[in-house]
Amino acid sequence: MPRRYYNVLLPLLSGALAFAVWQVVCLLLDEDHRFLLPAPLAVLAALRDEWPVLSHAALNTAQGALLGFALAVVISFTLALALASARWVRASFYPYLMLLQMTPVILFVPMLVIWVGPGLPSVSLITFLICFFPLVVNTTQGLVSADRLLVELFRMYRATRWQEMWRLRVPAALPYFFTGLRIAATLAPIGAVVGDYSAGSSAGDGGGLGFRAVIYGSTAKYPALFATAAVTCALGFVLVAAVLALSQLTLGRWHDSYAQKDN
Amino acid sequence: MHPASAIVELRGVAKNFGGGPPVLADISLTARRGEFTSFIGPSGCGKSTLLRLIAGLTDATAGEVRVDGRTPAQAAAELAFVFQEPTLLPWLNVAHNVEIPDKLRGIPAAARAAHRAAALALVGLAGRESAYPRQLSGGQKMRVSLARALTLAPKILLLDEPFGALDEMSRERLQEELLAIRAQQGWTAFFVTHSVAEAVFLSDRVFVISAQPGRLRAEIAVPLASPRTAETRLSRDYQDLVVEVTRRLRAVKTFAA
Numbered sequence: 001m002p003r004r005y006y007n008v009l010l011p012l013l014s015g016a017l018a019f020a021v022w023q024v025v026c027l028l029l030d031e032d033h034r035f036l037l038p039a040p041l042a043v044l045a046a047l048r049d050e051w052p053v054l055s056h057a058a059l060n061t062a063q064g065a066l067l068g069f070a071l072a073v074v075i076s077f078t079l080a081l082a083l084a085s086a087r088w089v090r091a092s093f094y095p096y097l098m099l100l101q102m103t104p105v106i107l108f109v110p111m112l113v114i115w116v117g118p119g120l121p122s123v124s125l126i127t128f129l130i131c132f133f134p135l136v137v138n139t140t141q142g143l144v145s146a147d148r149l150l151v152e153l154f155r156m157y158r159a160t161r162w163q164e165m166w167r168l169r170v171p172a173a174l175p176y177f178f179t180g181l182r183i184a185a186t187l188a189p190i191g192a193v194v195g196d197y198s199a200g201s202s203a204g205d206g207g208g209l210g211f212r213a214v215i216y217g218s219t220a221k222y223p224a225l226f227a228t229a230a231v232t233c234a235l236g237f238v239l240v241a242a243v244l245a246l247s248q249l250t251l252g253r254w255h256d257s258y259a260q261k262d263n
Numbered sequence: 264m265h266p267a268s269a270i271v272e273l274r275g276v277a278k279n280f281g282g283g284p285p286v287l288a289d290i291s292l293t294a295r296r297g298e299f300t301s302f303i304g305p306s307g308c309g310k311s312t313l314l315r316l317i318a319g320l321t322d323a324t325a326g327e328v329r330v331d332g333r334t335p336a337q338a339a340a341e342l343a344f345v346f347q348e349p350t351l352l353p354w355l356n357v358a359h360n361v362e363i364p365d366k367l368r369g370i371p372a373a374a375r376a377a378h379r380a381a382a383l384a385l386v387g388l389a390g391r392e393s394a395y396p397r398q399l400s401g402g403q404k405m406r407v408s409l410a411r412a413l414t415l416a417p418k419i420l421l422l423d424e425p426f427g428a429l430d431e432m433s434r435e436r437l438q439e440e441l442l443a444i445r446a447q448q449g450w451t452a453f454f455v456t457h458s459v460a461e462a463v464f465l466s467d468r469v470f471v472i473s474a475q476p477g478r479l480r481a482e483i484a485v486p487l488a489s490p491r492t493a494e495t496r497l498s499r500d501y502q503d504l505v506v507e508v509t510r511r512l513r514a515v516k517t518f519a520a
Contacts (some may be wrong), residue, residue, distance in 0.1 A: 149350045152320055156344050159367045167367070170356045254354045254395050 038223035047230065056210060058231050061161045061208035064120055065192035065235065068127025072184060075128075076135035077177075083136075084143035084169060094140070101133040106194060113199040121217070123208065126195030131184035138183070142176025159192035175255055178247040185243040189236040209235075271297045271317060271419065276326035277476075285476035286312050290326070292470070292479065294451055296418075301454045301462035301469045305516055309477030310455045311347075314421050317453060318344050330419065342490050343379065343417035349404035351396040351411075357383070361411045375414075382405065382410035385444050397504055402433035402484060409437075413444070422454045435462045435493070438464055442491055462489060463504045471508065473515040481511040500519035 018041050025037035047054070083090045105126060113122045120190075146169045154164050196210025209232050216225040277437040284311040302310040315321045316328055319335030319342070330338035343364075351360045361382055365375040383389050386406040396404055405425055414418060426434045438461060445452065456462050464468045465487055471481040479493050485504055487495060495501050 087287060148352070149346050149348060150352065153344070153346070153350050154367070156318065156320060156339070156342075157364045157367045158339055163367055167363075168352070171352070174354070251354075 001190035012140060021044055033221060035220065039227050042223040043230065045227040046221070047227040050212075050224050050227060053206065054072035054209070054231050056206055057209045057212045057228075058235060060120075060206070061123070061192045061196055061210070061232070062149060062188065062235055064123030064195065064208060065127050065188040065239070067120070068124035068129075068183060068191060068195075069131050069188040069239070071128045072131035072135055073181070076132050076180075079136050080173075081165065083140045085165065090140070090144070097133065097136060098212060101137065102175065105129045106198075107200045109195065118199050119207075122199040123192050123210075126199070127188050129192035130187050130191035130194075134187070135177075135180040135182040138176045138180030139173055142173025145176075146172040175251060178243070178251065181243050181247070185239040186236055188239055189232050193232050269293045269509045270298075270455075272327075272332055272423065274327045274329075275318075276313075276316060276328060278309070278316060278324050280319070285324075286408070288476040288478055290477070292481055295451070295453055297449050299452045299454065299465055299467045300444065301456060301466040303456055303459060303469060303512060304472030304477065305474045305512075306457075308472045308474035310472050311423050313472070313477065314344075314423050314453055314455050317391045317419075318342055319422050320344070323449065327369045332354065335419075338419075340415070341418040343412035343415050343420050345408055345412050345420065345422045346515055347424045347427060349396070349401075349408040351404060351407055352412040353396050355395075357388065357394050357396075357399075357407050360396070360407055361414060364415050378414040378416075379410075382413040385413060385447075386410045386440065402429055402434075405429065405437065409441070409444075416448075417450055419451045419453070422452065424455050424457065427457065434461070435496075439492060441465065442489075459505055459508045460496075463487075463501060463508055464496065469508055471511045471515055480515050482483060483508055496497060 023040050026037055026042075029037065031223045049058065083094060092197050109122070109126060112125055116122050116125050143165075150168055151164070152173070159167070192208065193210040193213070194207035197214060197251075209228050213225055214227060216222070264297065271294040272288050276287060278287040279285045290313065292300075302313060304310050312321065312379075316323055317330065317335060317503055319328075319330075319339060328335055331341055351369050352363065354440050355363070358379055359378045360373045365378055370378070377393075380389070383392065388403065388406050388410065391399070391403070396407070399407065409425070426437050429437065442465065452465075454462070454465055466485050469483045469485060470479050471483070472478065473480045483504070487498075487501060487504070
């Protein structure tokens with residue numbers, strides 16, 4: 001069976017099967033308990049009915065997610081350059097970065113809302129905080145682990161520190177950077193929804209997906225809640241796909257694990 | 264030997280890393296301009312370190328290294344190094360890889376292109392400019408690495424087991440090509456190798472180094488006629504010299520054990 005069919009057909013088949021089993025399970029539940037697990041068809045119906053509200057909320061969430069994501073990319077890259085440029089900088093700050101990475105950002109959400117105000121500012125700030133650490137850790141790792149012989153080659157040719165950074169370390173770090181970027185892209189919509197869940201309510205403009213989830217949850221509109229989750233997934237999927245396309249474009253010609261298999 | 268013709272001089276050079284046991288001890292040698300010198304010895308005898316000392320990649324603990332009358336750091340522009348591995352930048356194509364040394368020195372694009380074209384022609388890779396390293400064979404990558412070193416028109420070429428990872432056929436071809444390029448350009452060469460045959464085929468002089476610490480134990484002159492070709496490998500003189508160097512190398516190994 002050609003590879004293409006294999007990679008497209010099989011997932012579709014398993015997805016359809018899961019869908020069917022789920023639907024049958026829901027039909028087997030008695031009337032009183034059916035609300036506990038929304039059936040897939042009910043979720044699809046809710047998605048259709050709530051689409052005007054959900055699509056608007058999705059745009060709000062996407063805005064926060066993208067803003068926080070972009071901010072995280074820019075700031076983490078700058079910080080990684082600083083960390084990679086001197087051993088003492090790395091020794092002074094890297095342990096704290098690891099520590100901060102373990103910190104559950106969500107606990108500080110009430111304070112963050114007070115600091116920057118509800119709505120987009122706090123949603124994007126929370127997204128930023130969640131995306132930031134995998135990016136800075138991966139990029140720094142990439143910048144400091146350039147091939148030792150290549151570093152010696154550059155020193156042999158009397159390269160300046162600037163040249164060593166931009167012509168050697170930064171390109172060598174790209175595969176690591178894209179690994180961090182892919183992790184951050186999966187986290188960004190989750191971060192935005194979490195932020196929106198607690199800080200989006202008073203944003204006006206109907207809030208984002210997290211706020212819709214609060215409303216659907218409290219009014220027991222569970223099919224709509226599932227539909228909200230599905231829209232969040234789709235958002236993440238689009239972002240990750242964009243990152244993968246970008247990494248393919250950047251690394252495809254030279255990096256073994258991204259290279260086309262046919263040449 | 265006339266001092267005027269000396270280009271590299273080592274006097275009483277010793278090296279140890281951070282208080283550890285000496286890696287090299289009491290190394291003294293003089294290389295004439297245009298001479299091809301090989302270092303051969305058991306693993307861990309410090310022959311690569313010796314090359315790195317001449318390159319200025321590391322400093323001697325004692326003694327003195329002079330390159331063209333200066334320290335290796337001052338003579339950096341005259342030196343080129345070919346590593347054990349091709350050490351190409353995987354994100355650059357062949358043309359850009361070869362131009363890297365010029366680029367780091369701020370040479371204008373036109374001159375860079377001229378140097379690159381000449382160097383790639385020398386190693387027989389003209390036409391492969393747009394290929395990426397992952398598309399090349401091991402031998403081709405090593406040719407690119409050699410071309411990159413040649414763009415600088417070095418006076419001294421330092422080669423650290425450059426052909427060690429190649430198959431016998433590519434290895435012998437590259438040895439012959441290396442000598443042909445040298446005949447055109449006349450640089451002085453220092454070559455580290457594990458292969459007696461390779462050392463004899465390439466060199467004017469072979470030094471046998473013992474281990475722990477590395478010392479120059481024997482010096483064998485190789486008066487084979489130039490140009491050396493595939494025929495040379497079949498000659499009686501060549502084979503006698505291979506036997507001679509092998510004996511000296513074996514003596515060193517027994518000595519170290």
